[in-house]
Amino acid sequence: TRVGEATIEDWEGTQHIVPDGELRWMGARKVENLISDSTGFVGSYHSTFWSTNTFGELDVNGDATALKVTSNNTDPYPYYGTSSTAPYNKVSVEVKPLVGNVPSVSCGLGSFIFNTATEIVSKVSGTGTASMRAIGDGWFRVTINSPTSSSGAIGFRPTRGSQNTDSCLFARPHASTVSGEEEYIPTTTAPASKWFDTAQPTVTN
Numbered sequence: 001t002r003v004g005e006a007t008i009e010d011w012e013g014t015q016h017i018v019p020d021g022e023l024r025w026m027g028a029r030k031v032e033n034l035i036s037d038s039t040g041f042v043g044s045y046h047s048t049f050w051s052t053n054t055f056g057e058l059d060v061n062g063d064a065t066a067l068k069v070t071s072n073n074t075d076p077y078p079y080y081g082t083s084s085t086a087p088y089n090k091v092s093v094e095v096k097p098l099v100g101n102v103p104s105v106s107c108g109l110g111s112f113i114f115n116t117a118t119e120i121v122s123k124v125s126g127t128g129t130a131s132m133r134a135i136g137d138g139w140f141r142v143t144i145n146s147p148t149s150s151s152g153a154i155g156f157r158p159t160r161g162s163q164n165t166d167s168c169l170f171a172r173p174h175a176s177t178v179s180g181e182e183e184y185i186p187t188t189t190a191p192a193s194k195w196f197d198t199a200q201p202t203v204t205n
Contacts, residue, residue, distance in 0.1 A: 032193035033185040034084035034175040035154075039065040040188070041082050041173065051078035051158070059171035060094055060139040065186070068098070069158050070167035078166075080156050084175035085191045087149040092184075093156065093173040096139045100159055100166030105130075105142055107175075108152025113160055114142050124160065139171075149177065 036042070040055065050072050057066035071078035091107045101117040110126020116138075121130045128146035135141050154175065158168035172184045185192050 030178055030193060030195050031183045031185060032176050032178060032191065033187050034086050034088050034177070034191045035082065035173055036085050036187060036190050038173050038185075038187045041067045041080070041170070046080070046082045047153075048081070049077070049079045050075035051080055053080050057169055057171075059169075060096070060135055060137060066094075066096075066169045066171035067156070068167055068169050069156055070099075071158050071163075071165055073163060073165045076159070076161050076163045078157055078159065080170075081153045082173070083153050084151065086177075087151045088175040088177055089147070089149050089179065090143065090145050090176045091154055091174070092141060092143040092176075093154075094135065094139050094141050094171045095156075096137075096169040096171075097158070098167045098169060100164065100168070102159060102162075102166075103168040103170075104155075104157040104160035105144065106155040106157070107144060108150025109144050109146035109148075111155075111160075112142075112144060114140065116140055139169075145179070 052070045052072060054068040056064040057068045058064060059066040069080045091109060093105060095103045095114065097103055097116050102113050102115050104111065104113045109128035111124040112130040113122040113124060114132050119132060121132055127148060128144050130144045132140050132142045156170045159166040174184050185194065
């Protein structure tokens with residue numbers, strides 16, 4: 001048991017004094033979503049090229065918030081794009097291929113191909129890094145990070161560089177400036193932010 005006062009630093013870097021004998025706790029953690037309508041895939045900007053887009057498909061939780069993007073087989077780069085309301089350092093979205101297995105996500109941080117058969121991520125361009133993880137029922141959460149912020153459009157492709165009729169579901173898009181943040185905040189008309197109390201004790205000394 002620790003004897004004497006200790007300090008803990010919260011998410012914003014503020015030092016707090018913890019009384020003698022009490023556990024130190026991590027401070028509240030901010031999360032945000034800078035996409036104004038993540039359930040409808042509509043931002044301050046949106047566009048589409050060489051694809052058919054169907055809204056209201058079921059996401060991993062069974063809610064009708066997913067977007068199905070299907071290539072029209074007229075160009076190797078079918079695309080549906082939206083945007084955030086402010087610069088971001090992180091973009092994440094859930095993907096589930098229906099036909100094909102190499103969907104692509106692009107943004108101002110970089111462009112990446114996510115092979116859902118091998119779980120290998122391939123960078124096409126940009127300075128960011130990307131990762132993917134399976135979340136069940138054929139869905140993957142893919143994430144793009146960069147230390148440099150951007151306000152570039154966020155694009156979703158069922159395929160990239162191959163002309164075909166591939167299709168893919170995209171759901172729960174998230175743009176943020178918070179490093180390491182995973183929680184998804186749904187939005188419908190405006191960006192949103194909130195604070196989570198992590199309630200996680202640190203090592204005492």
